[in-house]
Amino acid sequence: MISVFCASLMRCLLRRRMRGHRTFCPGPKAAARLCPAAARPVVLRGDFLPDGTDAPRSRSVMSDPELRQVPDETVRRQVRSLLRTARAATLASLEAGTGHPQATRVALATDFDGSPLLLVSRLSAHTSALLAETRCSLLVGEPGKGDPLAHPRLTVFGRALPVERDDPLHARARRRFLARQPKAELYVDFPDFLFFHLTVTRGALNGGFGRASDLASGDIVDEGANDLVDAENAVSAHMNGDHADAVDAIAAHRVGMAEAGWRLATLDMRGFELLRGDRLARVEFLTPVRTLDDVRAAFVGLTAEARETKRS
Structure with a gap:
């Protein structure tokens, strides 16, 4: 319906122009305002076709790269x-x-x-x-x-x-x-x-x-292998068993939840998730970690930051 309206409007303006009427002849930008963007499909790559392959497909202005x-x-x-x-x-x-x-x-x-x-x-x-x-x-x-x-x-x-x-x-x-x-x-x-x-x-x-x-x-995902994949379970057990107070301090500082009982649930190269009951919160490292020494330094830094903030 929008496309039909735009076409009719442009024909009407053209007829008036040909009859000698002094009328407005829209330029590209004005025409774009007269014809809503929804009538002008843009093509982006990445949509799936029925055969399962990736190929271009017409999409609405909501996917216009200029607006994203x-x-x-x-x-x-x-x-x-x-x-x-x-x-x-x-x-x-x-x-x-x-x-x-x-x-x-x-x-x-x-x-x-x-x-x-x-x-x-x-x-x-x-x-x-x-x-x-x-x-x-x-x-x-x-x-x-x-x-x-x-x-x-x-x-x-x-x-x-x-x-x-x-x-x-x-x-x-x-x-x-x-x-x-x-x-x-x-x-x-x-x-x-x-x-x-x-x-x-x-x-x-x-x-x-x-x-x-x-x-x-x-x-969305971190590409490439990381040596910490196999060490994650040991890191979580160590932090939860030997440094539960540090985990709570980090949660209070970085998550804003001062209740005790937080546990380190899962770890990755960019941060970790803390769990308490049904609440799951994420804390990011300042820089990605790739080795156990990196992890140790990151948690020492986060703990010191949290305790210093609490004292001040």
Whole structure:
């Protein structure tokens, strides 16, 4: 309808011009204002076509690169906070047999590099959907007070692959999932439950009105191997067992929650998650860590900072 209106308007103006009337002949910018942007599709790469390949597709002005922020470290930090502190997400998949889009809520954790981890039952419709078609997306970000659309949210696109019990990834997925979702201990080993690892292809951040970014996979996950993957469990056990007071001090300073009882749940090269009850909060390192010496120095610095702030 908008396109028909614009075409009719331009024909009318042209006829008046040809009849000798002195009228307004819109330039490109004026014509753009007369024809709403929604009628002018833009093409971006990255959409999936039915055959599963990535190819250009027409999209609305909401995806116009000129209207979206280029991801910088501030955007990436917000992305990490939204994804790595989420304990649940909305999973969108394609219904097995019909291909109809379906959405459901799933419990969520992340791998060391930030890749989403799901634990689902084979009896669920969304599990059948993922086994039949790996393409899916996750939405994270909780609304707060006021307009729910004014609060940030993140959509992650990717392919969800099952993690078999004999896969080396399974032990790490189980450990990291239970560190964030301790109540899942009741059913994690049931034979009908399995993990999915989501390989991230791209994402979209809506940071609130007027703040949106298209994201590459590298804006969401940390690429490259890290020697700390295997040491993470020992680091968490050491901090929680021998330095619980330091963990509480860091939580009070960096999270703003002074209650005791915080625990280091999961760690990665850019920061870590603290858990207390159902509250999950993220603290970022000042610089990425790659070795145990880096981790030790980072926690010593954070603890000293927290205690110095408390004294002042």
